[in-house]
Amino acid sequence: MKPSPFDYHAPADLDEALDVLARVGPDGGKVLAGGQSLIPLLNMRLAAPAHLVDINRLTELATVEAGPGGVRVGALARHATVERSTPAAAVQPLLGQALRLVAHPVIRNRGTVVGSLVHADPSAELPAVLALLGGSVRLAHRGGEREVAAAEFFTGPMESAAAPGELAVSAFFPARPPRSGTAFCEVARRHGDYAMAGVAAAVTLDEDFRIAAARVACVSVGPIPVVVDVADACGGRPEASADWAAAAAAVRDRIEPEADIHATADYRRHLTGVLAVRALRGAAVEAAGEEGT
Template sequence: MKPAPFGYADPTSLDEALSVLESEGESAKVMAGGQSLLPLLSMRLASPTTLVDINRVPGLDAVVVGDDGVRVGALVRHVGLLHHAGAAAVQPLLARATANVAHPAIRNRGTTVGSIAHADPSGEMTSVLALTGGSVTVATPAGSSAVDWADFFIGPLETSVHGPAVVIDAFFPALPARTGTAFEEISRRKGDYAVCGAGVTVTLDHDSRVTSARASYISVGLVPEVHDLTEAVVGQSADTADWAAAGALARTLVDPDGDLHASADYRRLLVGVLTERTLARAAQEAQNR
């Protein structure tokens, strides 16, 4: 379990990072927290020619909170979002989801943007980016541009970004008014990848009737998906809505795979259970926002 030989570059500016990536070609790999990448290297499941370590690039470590949302720099560790009260106020899903990311040691080192760029459907933050309708900023030698989440995730561990590029931040839009959120995972052991996880938002009108109910799941599809469950509960009161019906609807919308830890059927069961539980909590929260 030792990596194959690889080159290492530690650029001190974004331009330098991009120029190294440009000269090294497709087999160079950007490293931020390294929590997923380095085990792949050690098991020789990945053998990049060069690791471009962006930890010394200035300006990528900020959490910028605005009225419209939270912009998270590429070097912000999960723990930085977990304990960021300002970010949580604008978009509560950030702290709720990062609390479910692995264990403290991994949260201390792993980055939220790195996790998104890794595009693992078992990752929490890919799902949250989707649910919030977020985007990432991709820097290339030709300049930077925003890429919407739906255009970013192509498949498991695969994004639409190719060639010399660094994902320099992720933007999570603010939670709309009268909207509540909830996030819950079921894992075999505390801190493991979720067998199934759910993040949801519920929006109410001024009479506390449901106008929107949306969910995104962890470890359920090949790429993050957002499912609109509103039709099952639209117009119903937050206190008495038929959340089980929303759960039942969710079960028909997902297409999970089975693996060593859960059959597809079991995952579908959990999608229903978690949907029902989280929507009910989110609706309660929405009444107070």
């Protein structure tokens, strides 16, 4: 199939892009950055925008800035660029851990981190990362901008808080706290496919190597990333004797998976619990190693 007819816009700078988006507004404007999710939707006519706004000339948005507080990723930063960024990995390792699981290298060479967030697929890795870390997305519009926290950004499957006339210009991923570790585990039918279930985990230890904080974010088991605080289930214990089974039970109680042609709801619930144990244990081991360095 081929896309429905649309008007193509190729703004030369951010101001022009915002002017175009303000002009087309609710009439059906879509932003093209990497296009790895959008182009298939257009070809299958699951999306039929009246206007396509190509922002690939906005090179000022192709940035990855790592600082003590976290990593800010611009709207044109490709998955591969962020995955290979040594400064970003040092500040927030979960980014690289998740990006290695995103599709295939050819997709990561073109797809963008911010584009994945705005696409808001509940089976995608990066929305779970942003939700787990308590990050945010910066939305610009003609005349101003606003920063939207992850907890408010994802509003439903394939739906975000970006309003007509707004452009997501960057995303912010907070830095890993001291004595902390992260991990991302998932299971897919084939490497590069969307996960049947996936879990991102973050664990922080106190000065006595006991678990002070533990959270997970689950993918493919709800309309948006499901974030679960499991500190009450496994907190207060050393990493080696933590009750990961209790943490997994808490996760299974919070999720609402659905069945499809690939897995039953019960299987997804069971699999998410198994992955939660793996991810939490891996994050705790990393936290212990970080503390020991």
